[in-house]
Amino acid sequence: MTGTTPEALERYAVRGASSAVMAMTLFVASEAVFFGAFFGIYASAYTQTKVWPPGNVSTPSRDLPTIATVILLLSAVTMALARRGARRSGHRDRTTPWLWATVVAAIAFVALVAYGFGGLHFGIGQGIYESLFYTITSLALAHVAGGIVLLALVLARARSGELALAREPLVAASIYWYFVVVLGVVIYLLLYAAAG
Amino acid sequence: MTTTEVRPASTAPRPVGARALDWLTTTDHKKIGIMYLVNSFSFFAIAGGMAMLIRTQLAKPNNTVLSPETYNETFTMHGTLMIFLVILPLLSGFGNYFVPLQIGALDMAFPRVNALSFWLLPVGGLTILSGYLTSGGAAAAGWTNYVPLALQEGTGEDLWVLGLLVVGTSSLLGAINFIVTVLRLRAPGMSMSRVPIFTWATLSTSVLVVLAVPALTATLMIVFADRHLGTVFLDPSHGGSVFNYLNTFWFFGHPEVYMLIMGAWGIVSEIIPVFSGKPLFGYRGVIAALLLVLALSFTVWGHHMYTTGLVDDSLFSITTELISVPTGVLFFNWLFTLWRGKIRFEPAMVFALGFVAMFVIGGIDGVWMASPAMDYAIHDTYFVVAHIHYVLFGGSLFGIMAAMYYWFPKMTGRYLGRRLGHIHFWLTFVGFNVTFFPMHFLGLAGMPRRIASYPASSGWGPLNLVATLGAYVIGIGMIVGGINLFLSLRRPRTAPADPWQGNTLEWATSSPPPPHNFDELPPITSERPVRDRRLAVAAAEVTS
Numbered sequence: 001m002t003g004t005t006p007e008a009l010e011r012y013a014v015r016g017a018s019s020a021v022m023a024m025t026l027f028v029a030s031e032a033v034f035f036g037a038f039f040g041i042y043a044s045a046y047t048q049t050k051v052w053p054p055g056n057v058s059t060p061s062r063d064l065p066t067i068a069t070v071i072l073l074l075s076a077v078t079m080a081l082a083r084r085g086a087r088r089s090g091h092r093d094r095t096t097p098w099l100w101a102t103v104v105a106a107i108a109f110v111a112l113v114a115y116g117f118g119g120l121h122f123g124i125g126q127g128i129y130e131s132l133f134y135t136i137t138s139l140a141l142a143h144v145a146g147g148i149v150l151l152a153l154v155l156a157r158a159r160s161g162e163l164a165l166a167r168e169p170l171v172a173a174s175i176y177w178y179f180v181v182v183l184g185v186v187i188y189l190l191l192y193a194a195a196g
Numbered sequence: 197m198t199t200t201e202v203r204p205a206s207t208a209p210r211p212v213g214a215r216a217l218d219w220l221t222t223t224d225h226k227k228i229g230i231m232y233l234v235n236s237f238s239f240f241a242i243a244g245g246m247a248m249l250i251r252t253q254l255a256k257p258n259n260t261v262l263s264p265e266t267y268n269e270t271f272t273m274h275g276t277l278m279i280f281l282v283i284l285p286l287l288s289g290f291g292n293y294f295v296p297l298q299i300g301a302l303d304m305a306f307p308r309v310n311a312l313s314f315w316l317l318p319v320g321g322l323t324i325l326s327g328y329l330t331s332g333g334a335a336a337a338g339w340t341n342y343v344p345l346a347l348q349e350g351t352g353e354d355l356w357v358l359g360l361l362v363v364g365t366s367s368l369l370g371a372i373n374f375i376v377t378v379l380r381l382r383a384p385g386m387s388m389s390r391v392p393i394f395t396w397a398t399l400s401t402s403v404l405v406v407l408a409v410p411a412l413t414a415t416l417m418i419v420f421a422d423r424h425l426g427t428v429f430l431d432p433s434h435g436g437s438v439f440n441y442l443n444t445f446w447f448f449g450h451p452e453v454y455m456l457i458m459g460a461w462g463i464v465s466e467i468i469p470v471f472s473g474k475p476l477f478g479y480r481g482v483i484a485a486l487l488l489v490l491a492l493s494f495t496v497w498g499h500h501m502y503t504t505g506l507v508d509d510s511l512f513s514i515t516t517e518l519i520s521v522p523t524g525v526l527f528f529n530w531l532f533t534l535w536r537g538k539i540r541f542e543p544a545m546v547f548a549l550g551f552v553a554m555f556v557i558g559g560i561d562g563v564w565m566a567s568p569a570m571d572y573a574i575h576d577t578y579f580v581v582a583h584i585h586y587v588l589f590g591g592s593l594f595g596i597m598a599a600m601y602y603w604f605p606k607m608t609g610r611y612l613g614r615r616l617g618h619i620h621f622w623l624t625f626v627g628f629n630v631t632f633f634p635m636h637f638l639g640l641a642g643m644p645r646r647i648a649s650y651p652a653s654s655g656w657g658p659l660n661l662v663a664t665l666g667a668y669v670i671g672i673g674m675i676v677g678g679i680n681l682f683l684s685l686r687r688p689r690t691a692p693a694d695p696w697q698g699n700t701l702e703w704a705t706s707s708p709p710p711p712h713n714f715d716e717l718p719p720i721t722s723e724r725p726v727r728d729r730r731l732a733v734a735a736a737e738v739t740s
Contacts, residue, residue, distance in 0.1 A: 044437070
């Protein structure tokens with residue numbers, strides 16, 4: 001009768017190395033439900049009114065948000081390039097510059113959206129659109145800020161050379177980042193484009 | 197040359213402070229599992245005491261034991277604690293201890309996150325209870341926290357919201373940990389088609405948590421934002437709607453019910469085969485039923501809103517009735533497992549059988565209420581109170597008690613007393629039915645839930661008195677259970693590795709297991725590796 005010793009189990013558990021990626025995927029799924037709840041409220045309010053947004057809202061300008069969203073989309077490209085760089089084992093570090101580019105794009109996005117808030121002519125309590133607008137955009141900005149922290153942690157690992165050994169932190173961070181980018185696009189379409 | 201006698205490390209007495217520090221800083225899934233159980237049983241004692249107060253107040257018409265305000269706080273806290281800090285964390289506690297053992301893993305996938313998940317629980321629970329220290333008292337809007345009540349309450353309501361956000365975070369982190377553990381850390385040979393049912397149930401519960409708890413988080417945030425940040429999500433005069441609350445809350449709230457019961461289904465599916473001396477009937481059918489319930493549970497939330505006129509009653513009625521199909525499959529699997537089995541009536545088995553009987557009643561109540569015509573008559577009456585207690589007490593808690601008697605020897609090396617166990621069961625079982633069965637009739641007679649008192653002319657007095665007496669019997673039963681626990685912990689460790697002739701891997705290691713869980717695992721070629729090894733050893737003895 002053959003058995004399995006703890007040593008064999010320990011070796012076998014190496015299969016669990018990409019647990020971080022799986023955990024991040026699950027976390028992103030839960031985040032999607034979280035934002036889905038707010039989009040559900042949006043859908044419910046949208047279908048119950050003839051004019052959207054309801055009331056006489058002076059809708060937000062689309063100029064800055066459009067630029068910001070394009071920058072956010074570009075950050076997904078730089079993130080993909082960072083992942084690609086980590087896959088190629090060359091002499092030159094092909095990951096760190098692209099990660100930096102992603103961080104810069106993220107900071108630019110937050111700055112542009114926050115600056116755009118200054119030009120808004122409505123308060124949070126004026127109506128359901130206004131409440132949704134401020135709540136969803138603030139939560140999304142908080143998520144982008146969280147993404148910047150995550151990217152900074154990955155950058156620290158890239159600098160110490162850890163990423164050369166294990167790409168999981170980078171892959172996990174990229175899954176989160178792609179989610180944030182998709183979220184940004186959906187928010188642009190629903191809160192800026194559809195309200196124009 | 198002199199020799200120094202070295203005491204083996206395991207028997208050397210260690211200072212209490214060092215041992216306490218061990219527990220406070222541990223990342224061992226077994227210790228964390230036990231801390232989950234201790235924490236949740238403490239909240240159980242508090243919430244159970246509140247139930248006694250509620251029943252005392254309702255024992256007779258126009259009673260004045262509790263003021264209406266205190267009564268509202270008491271049933272709100274009773275429901276909140278039982279749902280969020282007792283039943284789900286108790287199931288998580290058993291999951292923490294036994295999921296890694298059942299799949300032959302060394303620990304959870306993320307041990308430090310696991311410790312965080314646990315420590316968030318007492319923090320969240322005490323935050324909720326700290327409402328009692330505020331001048332306005334604790335939250336009093338019911339566990340469903342309906343608006344506009346949720347917007348009118350004082351600081352206790354804010355603490356309730358914040359506490360639940362913390363508890364929800366704990367559940368989410370725990371669930372992600374369980375899923376990754378089960379999917380990635382299984383021992384060689386432990387394919388998904390050999391994973392024990394309790395582990396399958398914990399996996400399904402965790403998927404529910406990941407996909408439903410964020411809706412609760414969003415709901416709590418909406419309430420908080422409307423209360424303090426000036427948003428108008430729930431204010432109809434500014435384009436908001438109470439419907440926004442109902443939809444997001446129940447999108448979480450109904451899957452929540454299955455989070456509270458699936459683990460108990462898993463426990464009973466482990467215990468009935470062991471004490472019937474037979475394999476579980478239809479192992480794959482049980483897994484399919486679990487997965488079907490998991491999927492359907494996200495399609496039924498509207499049945500909590502039939503009477504609002506805002507949802508498609510027939511659609512939600514159909515999806516809700518559909519859930520009775522996989523649930524029915526589970527019942528028949530348990531019954532066929534019992535059929536012609538060599539049944540051993542140990543306390544664990546008796547509680548499991550009690551579970552099956554009580555859950556049938558709760559399930560049939562549920563099928564009735566899924567019919568809009570019926571629901572319009574009994575909505576928000578004591579019929580609903582009867583139903584939820586048949587499911588969560590007769591169901592979940594009986595399953596948890598069964599698990600306690602079943603796994604206690606593995607966790608401590610000691611048996612829980614058999615005689616006191618039977619007394620514990622019978623007092624609880626009889627008391628439970630005397631308390632909650634009459635509530636069906638009270639509901640049909642029109643008694644609304646959540647009323648602090650009722651006039652004598654209503655005619656509800658006699659059945660309420662019966663229910664209150666039943667509740668006291670449950671209370672005595674629980675005290676007997678507590679005494680049993682206390683006495684058993686003082687007994688010597690006599691439990692062998694496999695005291696019940698078990699099937700699954702937790703019985704392949706010593707009781708209690710070593711810190712690394714297994715010195716050696718048996719080969720895993722079916723969903724019952726320990727039984728396979730037992731039979732192989734017996735066959736070898738016969739042939740030699």
